[in-house]
Amino acid sequence: MMGYENQGYEEAHLYASKEEMASLVLNEDPSPPSNGSKSFTHDPFSSSPQFVEIPTEDTDPLQSPSPNQVLPSHSSINSILEPPSYADAIFQSFDSDYVDSAEVVSQDQSLSALPSFSSDYIKICVSDPQKEQEQSGSLVPGGSYYFTYLITTFTNLPEFSGAEFNVRRRFRDVVTLSDRISESYRGYFIPIRPDKSVVESQVMQQNEFVEQRRIALEKYLGRLAVHPVLKRSEELRVFLTVSGKMPLARTTDVASRMLDGAVRLPKQLFGGESVVGGAAEVSEVVQPAKGGMDLLRIFRELKQSVVNDWGATKPPVIEEDKEFLEKKEKLQDLEQQISNVSQQAESLVKNHHDMGETMGQLGLAFVKLTKFESEEAIYDSQRARAADMKNVATAAVKASRLYRELNAQTVKHLEKLHEYLGVMLAVNNAFSDRTSALLTVQTLISELSSLNSRIEKLEAASSKIFGGDRSRIRKIEELRETVRVTEEAKNCAVREYERIKENNKNELERLDKERHDDFLIMLKGFVVNQAGYAEKMANTWETVAEETSGYAK
């Protein structure tokens, strides 16, 4: 779910060039070393900082035995290349050693999606936003515009008849895709699509907003691409490969279509939760089925009878599956805890940031002091003090950079928590699918029983009349037909419900496993990073402690 790129290195480069330090020229010897004062043979403040890329450690940081001995290869390289330089403050992130050396092929790094297995590879890139004019139907001349994005897919999935695809899509298409998937894959933990962000689009700078959206789209599609079931969906395939307007014909599964309508009906009646993926338009529900069955008419009648009998009160969904309820509660608790940790993690990052900043400012202050004392020095004691200060300043500045780099890495690790909060939303939606499917079943069962009791009543009344009651008999026959149809619908609904339950179960298993693996990676990455940078800081300050050990009491 996140890429462990070497951002640490790039960022360090950026920071260094902005650093005031680089422009402060401190590399002149303050005075000829005649009075036995310390001479500065090397200068950490060289005006052109050299970024030496230190190759990855051969030793696995996990096996590093004692903290004192950490990164031996680094220090030996440093002594060859350049004595105390910033080089050892700039290095590849600790994660690159640790994480799978396999390429990051899908944006999701969960271990279950190993790319080396054949026929399972799919990578999606979103790029090149273009402004396009809104076409026909615009009454206003020179009317509105929208953005399209180039969606590039690399894959070896057999469902795709090719290895590389390019299409242009606009955000509206993504909304459509998301809606279709939600309809077809009920019960699955479907990744949440990016927000429409209407307010932001007006308020933000356009290119910032477009870039933000591009990133969000790439992430979203990436999540779809690693979902074991959704990556193979027709909807996704069409989205990625078929140019032009998003048609996405409805699924031909009549029963599920109808039952979708049935699902929405009770909700519409009882004002329940809105269906994931978009508003349910009444027109959708009313469209006649391909099979030409009169299910819809039945449901219209159902609606009537329901309104008549129950007066628009919501029937309770009786969820009897205790295990499910327990699991649901547990997941809610989990969501809460993840949210807490995410917040505290943000706070932790901020505090590290502040620490680094203040440390840097302290270093800068000492740099200025050093310069001042060196320039104004009359006594040797001043020169000695300036030299001490310089060491401290160097260390403080270095430490400040280390904090910044540490944070850049920490943020990436802890991002995983935030992602799982998104997953929890998907879980909730999947559970809603289940609940509404159950509601449908129960509604139909209840309807059946009311139909049957009506038949009974009619039969009883009709039997009292000698020779039968033709109108009543006809009515009874109609009702029996309705019962038959409703019975079939009920069976359909039950099958759907069971299907969704099964999806829930499988997805829960997948979630547990992936979460376990993802969190484990996250923890390891976090811990290794914190430890590694702490060790670097320890080394930095150890040097100064040694240099000033003469003053120790």
Add this chain to the structure above:
Amino acid sequence: MNTLERSGSGSVVQSPRSPSPQAPYLTVSVTDPAKMGNGVQAYISYKVITKTNFPEYQGPEKIVIRRYSDFVWLRDRLFEKYKGIFIPPLPEKSTVEKFRFSAEFIEMRRQALDVFINRIASHHELQQSEDLRKFLLEDEQMMERARSQETGIFKKPADFMQIFKDVQSKVSDVVLGKEKPVEESNPEYEKQKNYIFQLEDHLAEAQKHAYRLVKRHRELGQSLSDFGKAVKLLGNCEGNSLGKAFSELGAKSEMLSIKLQREAHHLLMNFEEPLKDYVRAVQSIKATIAERANAFRLHCELAETIKFKEIDLNKLRLMRSEKLAEAEREYEQLKADVEESKRKFETIVKLMNEEIARFQEQKTVDMGVAFHELAKGQAHQAKSIAEAWRSLLPKLEACS
């Protein structure tokens, strides 16, 4: 809290336990702060323990109780008597914090007072002071009497600067008829003055950031604690081996929080306070600079005055006035005053030159110690952090 080693560069001071016979020593420690009184009247008293073999002190050890205003009295008297010597600085007189009297504030003040008195005790001239002896030996009632006699006469060194500026504008305009203030035209001294003024600015900035750094440590500590708690809760939720891993991580985070709070305190007492002390010392030097300027101005005034007096005297001689004798007596007096003011000024100059060299050396040592403490503390903290996190790795390995 062992203050015996903080005697700085004084050469006469040695450990009282030293076997060498009768090398003169004078060491003082300020300990055992105790809150006295109530409400607005409340103050802190300190035990001042003197160990010495100076003959004037009549005894190897003496313990007295002193309060902050007693130290102020001593500082003011020394400032008056030993012009030209950089009197060690005192911690600020706080008006607000005093009411809260937090443990930290008390400790900071105690340490600063201890440093103050020991600097005096190890200064070859100041240690001879009668006032110091009074301070170290007199009982509390005598001290109180001495204190109340002197209030209002001696002002804070910083006030001298203001007085100097005020007087300077008055005197130079009226008496000497000049626009510019009377100042030495000594380029080296000018340079030194500039150095002192600029140094104060630089140091103040460094001290500001040092203080902030202490705060950051506290904040990070708190954050680690909160983070740890949240992680532990998540661990409980997850259950199984991963849950345990989370719980342990949370526990480590909480443990590190304590380390950070400790380092914050260490940083405050052993790095930030010495820096603050440095700033105060520079301010004290500024007061001496003002004194020197005063002495110079005074001498110049008298030198000018005596010129006029000579003219007057000659006038009277020519006129054979009866006032001649008196005028001659006045003239002689004035001459003596001029000599005296010259002597005083030159003493200050001489002392300042010695003092500045001593000051620079002292500060190099003081800062060296402070830097060492900073580096040690940070290194130690970083190592603890690294160890704590690394210790989790085997458990995390076991989980997968």
